[in-house]
Amino acid sequence: MVLAAARLAEIAAFEQTLESPIEIALHNVTVSYPLSSSGHRTVLSDLNLEIRAGEFVVVLGETGCGKSTLLRLVLGQEFPTSGSIDVDGKRVTRIDSRCGYVPQKYSLFPDRTMIQNVMYGPENANTGWLGRILPSFQRFRRDLRLEVEQQLLRMGLRSTDLHKYPHQLSGGMQQRVAIAQALMMKPPVLLMDEAFSALDPTTRSSLQQQLRDIWQESRPTILFVTHNTSEALLLGTRLILLGAHQEESNRTNVLLDMQLPKFDDTITVRKQSMEFQQLREYVKKMAYGSSTSPEDFALAQEIYERRERA
Amino acid sequence: MAKSGILKRWADKYGIVIKVQRFDYAASLDAFVGKNIDACTMTNMEALDMPAAAGVDSTALIIGDYSNGNDAILARNNLTLAQLPGKRIMLVQKTVSEYLLERAMDLNGLGTQIPQLRLMNTSDSDLVGAFLGNKSNQIAVTWKPLVSQIVNSDQSVKSLFDSSKIPAEILDLLVVRTDVLKRSDGSGIRFAKAISGAWYETVAQLAGAGSASDQAIAGSAAASGDSVVSYREQLRTTYLYSTAKSAAEFSEGPAIKQKMDLVRQFCFRHQLLGQNIASVNDVAILYPDGTVQGKSDRVRLRIDSSYMRMAEKGRL
Amino acid sequence: MAAIPILGKIVDVQSRPQKLWTQSLSWVLFLVGIFTYTQFSIARHKENPEDRVVPSSAQLLQGLKASFLEPAEEDDALDPSAGITQRLAHSMLWKDTVSSSRRFFIAIALLVPAILLGLHMAVFPYAEALFLRFGLFFDKIVALSLLPILFIVFGIDEWSKIMLMVIGVGPTMMLDTYNIAKAVPREQVVKAFTLKSSNADVAYRVILKQIMPQVINGLRLNLKPLALFLFAGEMIVSTDGLAYRIGIMRRHMGMDIIIPYLLWVAVLLFGVDALLKFANRRLHPWF
Numbered sequence: 001m002v003l004a005a006a007r008l009a010e011i012a013a014f015e016q017t018l019e020s021p022i023e024i025a026l027h028n029v030t031v032s033y034p035l036s037s038s039g040h041r042t043v044l045s046d047l048n049l050e051i052r053a054g055e056f057v058v059v060l061g062e063t064g065c066g067k068s069t070l071l072r073l074v075l076g077q078e079f080p081t082s083g084s085i086d087v088d089g090k091r092v093t094r095i096d097s098r099c100g101y102v103p104q105k106y107s108l109f110p111d112r113t114m115i116q117n118v119m120y121g122p123e124n125a126n127t128g129w130l131g132r133i134l135p136s137f138q139r140f141r142r143d144l145r146l147e148v149e150q151q152l153l154r155m156g157l158r159s160t161d162l163h164k165y166p167h168q169l170s171g172g173m174q175q176r177v178a179i180a181q182a183l184m185m186k187p188p189v190l191l192m193d194e195a196f197s198a199l200d201p202t203t204r205s206s207l208q209q210q211l212r213d214i215w216q217e218s219r220p221t222i223l224f225v226t227h228n229t230s231e232a233l234l235l236g237t238r239l240i241l242l243g244a245h246q247e248e249s250n251r252t253n254v255l256l257d258m259q260l261p262k263f264d265d266t267i268t269v270r271k272q273s274m275e276f277q278q279l280r281e282y283v284k285k286m287a288y289g290s291s292t293s294p295e296d297f298a299l300a301q302e303i304y305e306r307r308e309r310a
Numbered sequence: 311m312a313k314s315g316i317l318k319r320w321a322d323k324y325g326i327v328i329k330v331q332r333f334d335y336a337a338s339l340d341a342f343v344g345k346n347i348d349a350c351t352m353t354n355m356e357a358l359d360m361p362a363a364a365g366v367d368s369t370a371l372i373i374g375d376y377s378n379g380n381d382a383i384l385a386r387n388n389l390t391l392a393q394l395p396g397k398r399i400m401l402v403q404k405t406v407s408e409y410l411l412e413r414a415m416d417l418n419g420l421g422t423q424i425p426q427l428r429l430m431n432t433s434d435s436d437l438v439g440a441f442l443g444n445k446s447n448q449i450a451v452t453w454k455p456l457v458s459q460i461v462n463s464d465q466s467v468k469s470l471f472d473s474s475k476i477p478a479e480i481l482d483l484l485v486v487r488t489d490v491l492k493r494s495d496g497s498g499i500r501f502a503k504a505i506s507g508a509w510y511e512t513v514a515q516l517a518g519a520g521s522a523s524d525q526a527i528a529g530s531a532a533a534s535g536d537s538v539v540s541y542r543e544q545l546r547t548t549y550l551y552s553t554a555k556s557a558a559e560f561s562e563g564p565a566i567k568q569k570m571d572l573v574r575q576f577c578f579r580h581q582l583l584g585q586n587i588a589s590v591n592d593v594a595i596l597y598p599d600g601t602v603q604g605k606s607d608r609v610r611l612r613i614d615s616s617y618m619r620m621a622e623k624g625r626l
Numbered sequence: 627m628a629a630i631p632i633l634g635k636i637v638d639v640q641s642r643p644q645k646l647w648t649q650s651l652s653w654v655l656f657l658v659g660i661f662t663y664t665q666f667s668i669a670r671h672k673e674n675p676e677d678r679v680v681p682s683s684a685q686l687l688q689g690l691k692a693s694f695l696e697p698a699e700e701d702d703a704l705d706p707s708a709g710i711t712q713r714l715a716h717s718m719l720w721k722d723t724v725s726s727s728r729r730f731f732i733a734i735a736l737l738v739p740a741i742l743l744g745l746h747m748a749v750f751p752y753a754e755a756l757f758l759r760f761g762l763f764f765d766k767i768v769a770l771s772l773l774p775i776l777f778i779v780f781g782i783d784e785w786s787k788i789m790l791m792v793i794g795v796g797p798t799m800m801l802d803t804y805n806i807a808k809a810v811p812r813e814q815v816v817k818a819f820t821l822k823s824s825n826a827d828v829a830y831r832v833i834l835k836q837i838m839p840q841v842i843n844g845l846r847l848n849l850k851p852l853a854l855f856l857f858a859g860e861m862i863v864s865t866d867g868l869a870y871r872i873g874i875m876r877r878h879m880g881m882d883i884i885i886p887y888l889l890w891v892a893v894l895l896f897g898v899d900a901l902l903k904f905a906n907r908r909l910h911p912w913f
Contacts, residue, residue: 077816095819106811109818111836111912121821129826165912178817185821336877343879344679359878365676400782400863404877429700430782431870432863436774440863443778581699582878584678 023189023221024051024074029083031069043069047083047254049240053188054219058236060226060283065242065253067225071193074223075099088188097125100182100190100220104198107178108166114177115162118148121185151180155210172203176210183214190222197226208235209267229280229287234267236260241286255286320508324500332533342366342485349486349505355406355573357485362593362610363583367488369612371502372509373557373566377480379547381410382457382472384441385449391418391470394449395426400441401451403431406480409576411451413479414471454544455536474547478560479569484509488612506617510554516545517552554621561615562598570595571603681882689882693719693890698866718871719890726867727894729784730856733791734845740796741841744803749829761800769794770858777863787859794855795848802844806837839913842906846899853895 026049032042043066051057059067072078073085076095085092087099101107108117122144127137152162155176166174175195182190196204212235215222226232232239241256261275270276321328333341335352339360342350351374352360361368389397391414401407408429415424432440434452438459441450450460460467473480484505491498515526531541551557560566577583578590587593594604598615635641643651667680681689697703698718714720746753747761769790776793780786810833818832860869868891875883906913 075816075820095816097820097822099820101813101817101820103813103817106813107817109814109832109836111910120818124822124827128824167912181817182820187820340879363676364678364879365674398865403874425702428865430863430865431874432782433861436777436862439774440777440782443774444781447782584676584878584880 023053056237058232061242100187104194320504354481359582370483372484374482377473378549379474395423400432407451558618685882740800744800748807765797791855839910
């Protein structure tokens with residue numbers, strides 16, 4: 001049952017063609033830190049990865065497997081011990097505006113209102129410090145404000161929330177604004193580091209749907225890191241499953257690198273589909289190796305029971 | 311005095327215990343006024359300012375010496391007294407230094423210029439360093455050993471005026487609280503006798519010659535945290551009333567009244583007798599012959615020559 | 627028996643005293659203090675009616691009047707027909723307040739570079755490497771012991787006193803700002819760079835803007851040490867100033883002037899603190 005689903009996934013067609021350019025490329029990337037006691041801790045070793053424009057890549061794995069490190073390498077926040085990373089055709093040496101970034105928390109500037117937070121990026125792009133005095137900048141700001149207002153209202157903020165400060169609104173609202181803030185710059189790559197992990201399930205689902213819709217609209221390349229299997233399967237077009245680095249091998253433990261089936265329906269519907277649940281089981285099995293987890297077992301039972309009833 | 315055991319001997323003779331405590335000068339005055347200690351050495355000016363003006367009736371038992379050059383006005387660049395008004399002068403305000411300065415101006419016909427003097431209150435612990443460290447500080451008024459330190463370190467600094475020109479105006483006294491002296495059990499009187507006896511024995515040693523004198527000087531120098539050389543230098547410019555006779559005679563004579571009047575006028579002018587004291591006569595001084603300078607119902611400082619006389623006649 | 631429930635209420639963490647109680651209790655210690663002082667004063671005055679160490683209320687009132695209305699003794703006496711405002715402007719207290727305040731506020735202005743240095747140390751790794759170790763060391767030098775050096779370098783006038791304050795409190799402000807800036811979550815800095823910020827943007831528009839309320843609160847805490855250094859400097863070498871006057875008055879036990887001066891200094895410090903708190907609230911509504 002599980003193997004069939006995997007095969008299904010592998011031959012499933014999706015919109016992305018193989019002709020779109022490579023957006024993110026990692027070449028033989030190794031990241032290791034010396035430990036205070038002797039020895040090294042290797043997080044990633046000899047990793048090669050190519051991500052094409054428009055892909056929604058989810059990176060899944062347990063804590064410590066290197067998924068956050070991977071994201072930070074692409075971002076430019078961390079440097080590889082050996083190897084190199086290219087984004088948008090150019091080598092990554094520092095954090096710059098090629099990537100949009102949505103972290104799990106602390107993503108907004110606390111001393112600015114929601115609107116001001118989102119306006120920050122485009123204002124910077126428009127002019128330097130001196131240009132701010134000019135009346136042309138003021139005009140630009142007026143137009144920008146309207147655009148941002150509309151965008152935020154569309155994303156689900158109320159008009160009263162627009163002029164509030166981040167600490168006055170809920171986590172869900174903050175993350176919405178954080179996404180808007182990043183997307184305002186229309187970056188080619190969007191990096192999201194466990195962006196929804198701190199939210200309650202309802203908000204989480206709502207945001208997942210919103211993100212998917214945004215992706216459908218503008219097709220940025222998204223690299224989405226999470227440790228939640230369901231979330232990964234619901235959002236992505238491509239799944240990369242990382243396992244903890246094994247001492248003996250000198251290659252990063254990429255357990256899975258597969259395309260995910262195309263879903264046309266909403267998240268809620270998809271969640272209940274058979275395909276989805278089978279996939280999840282499969283991925284979980286891969287993640288935990290041959291041992292079965294209690295979740296696995298429970299799910300298998302559930303599916304079995306449903307099948308029996310149907 | 312205490313170290314050499316002289317004091318103990320005299321105290322035992324009179325059956326009392328005398329405890330000697332070391333204070334910083336200003337702190338000792340505070341303790342005396344606060345009635346935490348019974349007797350203290352101080353100058354005549356402080357005896358007026360502090361206990362007398364605060365209403366603590368005090369008696370001067372012993373007139374030890376007067377400053378005969380220990381206090382001086384120092385200046386750079388060959389300045390004269392006439393050039394002082396308008397320039398900044400470093401000194402400890404409201405002490406004998408300010409008194410010395412005013413007397414210097416008065417004696418040189420510059421009394422009217424006194425309000426033009428710009429005084430900068432400088433604590434004595436920092437005065438030497440600050441004066442020497444910066445050539446733009448031209449004038450300072452202070453006492454030995456600081457005077458010696460300055461003059462020895464910088465040849466361009468000259469003394470314009472010193473206390474030898476105003477003899478017997480800056481007196482060092484041993485003062486005891488009058489209520490302690492008048493204790494009903496007589497312990498105050500015994501204390502007065504003991505301390506006077508011990509004092510004149512010690513002074514005889516200091517003023518004399520020979521190994522006993524050297525020992526005494528070394529002991530005193532060590533006790534005041536000074537070197538023997540520096541201490542001798544101070545002794546040189548101190549007029550010691552080394553015999554009880556000379557001290558007693560001075561205290562009973564007319565000169566002391568004249569000098570004390572100068573001092574008390576200074577104190578009153580500078581409101582040192584108290585903010586609300588209406589006239590200089592409100593803090594009165596009683597002399598051995600019974601005359602009172604000021605209102606007789608407001609005597610606060612008494613000069614008592616009886617113990618000095620007893621010491622002179624050997625009746626201690 | 628009725629006492630026990632009350633006792634229980636006092637030691638109860640969950641108790642909710644009524645407004646009347648909280649208001650009146652907060653004044654109790656003031657009254658106790660004044661009462662004790664008065665008893666002391668009366669006792670001393672019984673022994674010695676001219677006692678100046680613990681002045682009576684009449685003496686204190688005199689002292690207050692003298693400070694507020696009389697000129698300093700080194701100044702010329704006033705024209706006796708002068709009006710109240712003229713007398714206030716020419717008074718001892720006003721003269722001292724002006725000169726002390728001038729030194730105080732100049733020193734605060736000179737603390738701004740220390741704050742900026744702390745900010746740069748936190749944001750720019752090279753600045754941190756250069757300054758942190760030395761800054762930590764310099765912070766431990768007791769500024770008062772540097773006073774003789776300050777006299778030589780800056781003279782005995784205003785600047786040595788101002789620099790004493792700056793050297794005393796500057797390192798604290800610098801390290802405090804450094805720690806506050808370092809505590810800004812790294813995510814915001816990263817985010818700022820992805821939003822096309824330059825290095826200057828990150829340092830000033832992102833971090834400095836955020837930490838300003840905390841820095842101002844740090845300054846409020848440092849007002850007392852600042853005043854302490856000011857007073858130390860004034861008591862050692864000065865021609866005027868609040869602490870100078872207190873030092874001079876001390877020399878002849880003028881507690882009737884000293885006590886009003888002390889209370890006035892407390893009022894001033896309270897005022898500056900309140901002003902800073904108000905400014906903080908107004909400028910930084912998000913904090």
